[in-house]
Amino acid sequence: MNMNTYKFIFCLIHLLRSISKISALTDSIITSQSLKDGKTLVSEGGSFELGFFSPGNSKNRYLGIWYKNIPVRTVVWVAKRQNPIKDSSGTLMINSTGSLVLSRRNNSAVLYTKPSKGAQDPILQLLDSGNLVLRENIDGNTDVYLWQSFDYPSDTLLPYMKLGWDLRTGLNRRLFSWKNSDDPSPGMLSRGIELAEYPQIVMRKGSRKIYRSGSWNGMQFSGGPELRLNPVFEYKFVFNQEEVYYMYQLKNKSIISRLVLNETTSSRERYVWVEADQSWKLYSVIPRDYCDNYALCGANGICSISNSPVCRCLDGFKPKSAQSWNSIDWSLGCIRNETLDCQSKHDFMKISGFKLPDTPYSWVNMSMNLEECRKTCLKNCSCIAYANSDISRQGTGCILWFGDLVDIREITDGRQDLYIRITASNRPYRPPVKILVVIVTAIAVSCGVLLVSYCVCRWKMKSEEENNGGDNISEVANEDLDLPLFSLATLSLATENFSVNMKLGEGGFGPVYKGTLEDGQNIGVKTLSKYSGQGPNEFKNEVKLIVKLQHRNLVKLLGCCIEGEEKMLVYEYMPNGSLDSFVFDQTRAKLLDWSKRFNIICGVARGLLYLHQDSRLRIIHRDLKMSNVLLDKELNPKISDFGMARTFVGDQSGEKTKRIVGTYGYMAPEYAFYGSFSVKSDVFSFGILLLEVISGKKNRGFDHPQNQNLIGYVSVKQM
């Protein structure tokens, strides 16, 4: 064969290749082609699909993008959401002059208009990231995106998608929830970056701010500490002359995750697809708790979820109206004890571990150091606070606040310091816990009833226990039993590197994972946030004590792990999960007949009695609730999370505490309002649990025309 034959064959192969490529190109359309209702484009890797769909029960048609491989139709993007197509005439096309047009029977909507002098013919392509791009090849090898769906988000933020501003063009990418599952048009809830001296992500309902992540401090948003042990996500925040945006990336590309605004729950939810269950698993939610509500404590107030009441004034400040403050209306906030006199000498008071205040009136210089920052603030009498704007490298940058300090909350992982201006003579003080007198007769009555029933149950069990010799023999022996310590590596291996698939839930102090040790034993691993500021030795001592608490109605603590900053507790694994997953689940609730429920109630009471009076430590649980009662193989109840309050609160001797752990809906009124606790607070929680197990209804969220909670309903019934 001569050279020409070779050339010919080569050309032929090349030609065949391009032909087959063209016929396989289902991920794009070119000029003058169109995509009709009924046809779809599929991205090259097969992750996403573009086409027309009808949401929920609606008959309207929309152009949208959804996951190709996920059986639960999950739409991540909708074009022209306010503009439904009433029939199946929808067509997406690049018209002959190169504009992207979504047309229907008698009108059309333009997604992109090509300026009159364009170089080449554009191509519309669905990328495997879920981005639909209109790209044009300028000089043979450079592609530019003329238009992309990532610039016009709906309610979903996908990995690598920017939330925020292109300052050059003024484009603001932000999310709006769907109105409801039948109507993708923009709802009330929105989330985006708001430009100020120091930009931040803000979530609004209508025009009202409902949540603020806080400023980016070089490591994270100051108000939204994500998991320290985060094997899944990486976050990025870019703030320069050209762009301000937030983006998240996946450490493991094979994980499928999305972030969505939910109109129903008024929250931002992060989901991860779990292949094994063929379902979306809720990974995290914001707002997380009461304190996340924007400016809950008003101006100059601080919210601490572990306190009761949750709000207090900054040191040196007092409630603007003592009356409304004491009736738990904090919206008026706090004012200075003494007005700041610009002539007198000033100083700054440092507070740490808080989400930085809102920044509507602030000033930023990214290159100043802390000392320069302090001087700058001191010079201007209306500057009331300062902080480092970036804490990632020993602290750089300067942010100053003018006006009131709004929306400060205590956060568990906060490493950020805030300096607040005070008069030099001012000694910081702690305002006394205000005593409220709130008499809720209904609650008191039902509380009495519950107390009686608890005592009866307790008395019955006592006689039972006397018969079988009691449960508390084991703790007498083994005085210097060594604390089983697990290494981080062991636990990491057991939980598949703290993988999302192994996550069982989110406890009060951090996420809980399922794990399997090398010998096949299943365990539950609870990771703890740095709540207590406890040193490793104190922590170890506490765990040593708790390890000795053994009772058949308590979940057995197997040991712990202390390595560097990480603290974890290792428990026996409870295959049946928590009580709420049975009682509040329609199908599983059927497995609990009356005798099982009775057994569960008595078991919980038995465990509680042991904690209260039969164990050496005399532990008040303080967070007894359905989700803290786990069920073993035979559906015997075991109380979990006991001793946590003790470990984390420390001083157990006092009658009053400033740090209130617990869950609304289960807290005794005197505990929630005054922070005074005793075994009676646990009995109250037990009473609620009793009502919930019997009725199958949640105390909180109980829906009845006259009563907002179960306990109110029950006490009215019996009066």
Ligand SMILES: *[C@@H]1O[C@H](CO)[C@@H](O)[C@H](O)[C@H]1NC(C)=O
């Ligand atoms: C293509 O669409 C653009 C935008 O609507 C319009 O201005 C232009 O006239 C259209 N071209 C043709 C050939 O219809």
Ligand SMILES: *[C@@H]1O[C@H](CO)[C@@H](O)[C@H](O)[C@H]1NC(C)=O
């Ligand atoms: C569009 O077409 C529908 C039916 O095909 C008709 O009922 C409607 O009036 C038309 N709208 C306009 C603005 O022409």
Ligand SMILES: *[C@@H]1O[C@H](CO)[C@@H](O)[C@H](O)[C@H]1NC(C)=O
């Ligand atoms: C990534 O995730 C997949 C599925 O969850 C898992 O099978 C794989 O081992 C992970 N890869 C790495 C490097 O962690």
Ligand SMILES: *[C@@H]1O[C@H](CO)[C@@H](O)[C@H](O)[C@H]1NC(C)=O
């Ligand atoms: C919003 O939350 C509700 C209730 O949890 C859920 O049923 C619904 O699917 C969620 N919507 C979205 C868009 O995730």
Ligand SMILES: *[C@@H]1O[C@H](CO)[C@@H](O)[C@H](O)[C@H]1NC(C)=O
């Ligand atoms: C601030 O006011 C409270 C009462 O409102 C008072 O107890 C406290 O001593 C005052 N502190 C200072 C520093 O003036």
Ligand SMILES: *[C@@H]1O[C@H](CO)[C@@H](O)[C@H](O)[C@H]1NC(C)=O
């Ligand atoms: C920011 O601070 C640096 C260092 O103190 C200073 O040189 C610079 O002028 C400041 N910039 C502005 C805009 O104030």
Ligand SMILES: *[C@@H]1O[C@H](CO)[C@@H](O)[C@H](O)[C@H]1NC(C)=O
């Ligand atoms: C103090 O700062 C405020 C806000 O930036 C500014 O309006 C005011 O002029 C400053 N006052 C002085 C004396 O610099």
